[in-house]
Amino acid sequence: MFGLYFGDYLLKKKKISHSLLEDVMEQQHTSRAKLGLIAVAEKLLTSKQADELNELQKLKDSRFGDIAIEKGYLKKEDVEYLLNLQGNPYIRFVQALTENNVMTMDQIETTLEEFKKDYGLSDAELDALKSGDIDRIIPVFVDTGIPFAGECIALAIRNIVRFVNNNIMLKESYIAKEYTFTSIAYQQLVGSHELFVAFAGEDEALLNIASPFAREEFESMDEDAFDSICEFINCSNGLYASKLSREDIHIDMTPPKYDQNKTLTSDGDLYVVPIIIDGKQSDLLVVVDHKVEIN
Amino acid sequence: MAKILIVDDSKTSRRILKNILEANGHTVIGEAINGKEAVDKFKELKPDITTMDITMPVMDGLEALKKIMGVDKDARVVMVTAAGQKTKMVDAVKHGAVEFLTKPFEEEQIIEIIERVINQ
Numbered sequence: 001m002f003g004l005y006f007g008d009y010l011l012k013k014k015k016i017s018h019s020l021l022e023d024v025m026e027q028q029h030t031s032r033a034k035l036g037l038i039a040v041a042e043k044l045l046t047s048k049q050a051d052e053l054n055e056l057q058k059l060k061d062s063r064f065g066d067i068a069i070e071k072g073y074l075k076k077e078d079v080e081y082l083l084n085l086q087g088n089p090y091i092r093f094v095q096a097l098t099e100n101n102v103m104t105m106d107q108i109e110t111t112l113e114e115f116k117k118d119y120g121l122s123d124a125e126l127d128a129l130k131s132g133d134i135d136r137i138i139p140v141f142v143d144t145g146i147p148f149a150g151e152c153i154a155l156a157i158r159n160i161v162r163f164v165n166n167n168i169m170l171k172e173s174y175i176a177k178e179y180t181f182t183s184i185a186y187q188q189l190v191g192s193h194e195l196f197v198a199f200a201g202e203d204e205a206l207l208n209i210a211s212p213f214a215r216e217e218f219e220s221m222d223e224d225a226f227d228s229i230c231e232f233i234n235c236s237n238g239l240y241a242s243k244l245s246r247e248d249i250h251i252d253m254t255p256p257k258y259d260q261n262k263t264l265t266s267d268g269d270l271y272v273v274p275i276i277i278d279g280k281q282s283d284l285l286v287v288v289d290h291k292v293e294i295n
Numbered sequence: 296m297a298k299i300l301i302v303d304d305s306k307t308s309r310r311i312l313k314n315i316l317e318a319n320g321h322t323v324i325g326e327a328i329n330g331k332e333a334v335d336k337f338k339e340l341k342p343d344i345t346t347m348d349i350t351m352p353v354m355d356g357l358e359a360l361k362k363i364m365g366v367d368k369d370a371r372v373v374m375v376t377a378a379g380q381k382t383k384m385v386d387a388v389k390h391g392a393v394e395f396l397t398k399p400f401e402e403e404q405i406i407e408i409i410e411r412v413i414n415q
Contacts, residue, residue: 215314235377238376239378
């Protein structure tokens with residue numbers, strides 16, 4: 001996931017072309033990160049030390065880590081730590097950038113600092129993005145502390161990752177009073193609390209949820225494609241309702257519905273969470289204990 | 296291997312379930328989109344196992360379960376629920392449901408439960 005966020009930033013800053021970014025994104029899934037590069041990224045070695053070790057490795061029949069220990073640059077536990085990071089999405093993306101000569105490691109470090117500053121990220125938030133762990137990433141973009149809405153949103157996002165696409169990008173969530181949509185699939189939950197949960201967006205974006213969830217390629221947002229998103233919402237809300245029932249809060253799910261080309265209004269806060277799936281933005285919409293109208 | 300009737304108003308769910316069952320050697324002999332249709336198809340097709348969604352229009356899964364058990368007290372009906380429908384699960388057990396499948400579907404869980412029902 002880190003590649004989506006940082007890659008998008010590099011595009012905006014014109015530091016990479018679309019086609020080169022595609023190559024980098026592709027490569028990050030196939031290549032295994034090199035230990036030297038991870039060590040530099042983790043600031044355990046300087047670029048110069050890594051280059052020196054790489055040169056030595058060409059002359060010796062030894063592993064990079066062993067040579068680094070022999071030279072006294074790394075300890076055994078450092079090497080073990082670095083080996084554990086080889087599958088890390090951040091490291092793999094960074095390696096793909098350097099191998100495609102997009103940037104050097106030093107330039108990546110500088111750009112990463114700018115990225116952090118421009119997006120107002122703390123060190124912990126940047127680490128969360130680097131980790132690729134959705135549970136750590138969600139709170140960077142969503143206020144998960146909002147009663148009911150926060151948990152409901154977090155669960156829906158986790159279910160997107162689990163059942164639809166594990167490589168998504170979140171954008172900063174916001175509060176609205178109305179929302180105009182091309183297409184929407186939604187469900188209302190009633191009982192101790194009332195919740196309105198929906199996915200809305202352009203048809204192309206919603207197809208990126210409908211097709212993978214149904215495991216079928218839909219050409220357009222027809223009845224079957226809407227049925228797939230409705231069923232996804234139903235399943236996700238079912239898991240949420242189940243969680244609430246363990247806290248003695250009981251809600252029932254009404255049949256999901258869908259609509260097109262209208263405006264949704266709420267007399268309370270409408271939480272909007274933009275989710276980018278395969279480059280297209282769908283919005284997750286949640287309203288808690290307030291009336292929702294679609295006209 | 297079992298002859299199975301799938302009852303669900305969601306085409307997506309019917310298709311996912313059908314694909315999983317058929318990939319594991321079972322035969323889906325029919326599908327119904329609501330409880331009323333389920334009762335008619337149960338009488339007509341006499342399936343070994345019926346998978347029954349709970350929330351459906353026209354006639355819900357609980358009502359259909361009661362009617363099917365009235366037709367055949369030995370019918371093996373597996374209720375399909377979104378995870379949150381705990382109260383309805385309890386009702387379904389009272390009325391003769393033999394097992395539960397929870398959505399979203401996971402292949403391993405489905406096959407394990409169907410095998411268990413076959414061996415009952």
